Amino acid sequence: MNAILKPDLATLPPPAPIQQLHHYAYKARDAEETRQFYEDILGLPLYHIIQSDYVPSTGEYCPYTHFFFRLKDGSFIAFFDLGDDVKAEPSPNTPLWVNHIAFRVDTVQELENTKKRLEAHGIEVLGVTDHHIFHSIYFFDPNGIRLELSAQLADEEQMAKDSTVAHARLAEWTARKEQWRKERAEGKAVEPLKPQQNDRPEFVKG
Structure with missing residues (x-):
């Protein structure tokens, strides 16, 4: 990891306004298995595919299929199928519950409905969990990624107060x-x- 330098901020342009998440990308063991989970079960449409033998950012040779699922706000969750039929290994020094992706739904009822849908497909689900400001359910996708669906309970006023x-x-x-x-x-x-x-x-406890 590169060390974070502390330049003279007055000489730099202001940070660009980051509007939203564009995409989060992860390694998939199998593209079709992943599509079935995200599109058929969770309802996220397959939206875009990029295939190449070379990585544009590094130039290295590594054939891949890069595929994207679209969320309602226009952002994406994306995956790379490297054709090796191997999923990414979890970090050996980090508990499985730490690294995860959280998606937002509108209501707690939608959480409960999704839980039923997932369990009907044989997927183990934790929750509904009460986090006070939101409720959540947790489960893993076919690639070992821990996913969270959350329904916000706190309003903007409460969140703004907490931010202070x-x-x-x-x-x-x-x-x-x-x-x-x-x-x-x-x-x-x-x-x-x-x-x-x-x-x-x-x-x-105690």
């Missing part, structure tokens, strides 16, 4: 993490750092 303390809470965490790193380097810290504030007290 986000930087302060992150700064507090960052300061404590710096101290934890020092203690770990000195052999004093063994356990991973825990948040000082617990937003989900209902899960505290």
Whole structure:
């Protein structure tokens, strides 16, 4: 990973307004298996395909089929079938629940309907889970990607209110993490750092 430099911001153009997600891309074991899941079960239409023997960004030789499914807002989830019939391996140092993609639906009823639809196809689903500001269900696609469907409960006013303390809470965490790193380097810290504030007290045991 490249180190993040700190240039003189006054000499740089402003950041471009990022409007929305264009696409998220992942390795697929099999294109048709993936299409059946995303189009036939989840209802996302197959929208675009790119096929080539060479990777445009790097120039390396790696034949692929790159295919895109369109969401309602015009963004995409996309996949690469490299023709090797192998799906991507999960990260060995990260719990399976951490890395995931979350899609939004309009209502909790739609979550429940989708859960029934998935389970009817033999797909294991966790939830509906109450996250206070939204409800979610969780499941895995054929490529081992953990997916989340969420129905928002909090309105814009509540989310805007929460945003006013986000930087302060992150700064507090960052300061404590710096101290934890020092203690770990000195052999004093063994356990991973825990948040000082617990937003989900209902899960505290004892």
